[in-house]
Amino acid sequence: MRKRNAVGGFGFEAVETVNDTRKRAMARKVSSIFSGVLRGKTVAILGLTFKPNTDDMREAPSIPLIMALQDMGATVRAYDPVGMEQAKNFVSDVAFCQGPYECVEDVDVAVIVTEWEQFRALDLARMRDLMACPVVIDLRNVYRPEDMKKAGFAYTCIGRAPTHQPVDLFDSPSRAVRAL
Numbered sequence: 001m002r003k004r005n006a007v008g009g010f011g012f013e014a015v016e017t018v019n020d021t022r023k024r025a026m027a028r029k030v031s032s033i034f035s036g037v038l039r040g041k042t043v044a045i046l047g048l049t050f051k052p053n054t055d056d057m058r059e060a061p062s063i064p065l066i067m068a069l070q071d072m073g074a075t076v077r078a079y080d081p082v083g084m085e086q087a088k089n090f091v092s093d094v095a096f097c098q099g100p101y102e103c104v105e106d107v108d109v110a111v112i113v114t115e116w117e118q119f120r121a122l123d124l125a126r127m128r129d130l131m132a133c134p135v136v137i138d139l140r141n142v143y144r145p146e147d148m149k150k151a152g153f154a155y156t157c158i159g160r161a162p163t164h165q166p167v168d169l170f171d172s173p174s175r176a177v178r179a180l
Helices: 012-033 062-071 100-104 124-130 145-150
Strands: 042-046 075-079 094-096 109-112 135-138 154-157
Touching (some): 012 062, 012 135, 012 154, 042 062, 062 075, 100 124
Parallel strands (some): 042 075, 042 109, 135 154
């Protein structure tokens, strides 16, 4: 017989474990772009909160994602329109930026974690030109793959084919190696 948990349901701890595992799998999706190696890479996190239009960080997928990326050796920069002050209570060693363009400057990959309307209206050409590598992982399907490919990005989202194949970005001494 299964044991009831404190909230009257069954297996709450198991659900929590599965959710955390899924969130950490997002970090593996990021590392797969770089042949599994994030050491020395800089990752921009766009959106920190659980959902847009709030500063609520409870159960925010950005928390385990950032921790997993850091465990893999990545440097993390982050921007959220309203959640950064709250986020500081949950993550450390993160460079919090004043805007999305500052956040993506010289990064190897940008990860969209929260679907803020502001992120739907980014100037993609400006964003691409600011990044060391034009790679975007879209965990909220904010953009269409064909639009991102046309804008010059290697783009991966959820439930759709990526616009690139994983590549070895370590062949060139230049950080600006294109992942396309």
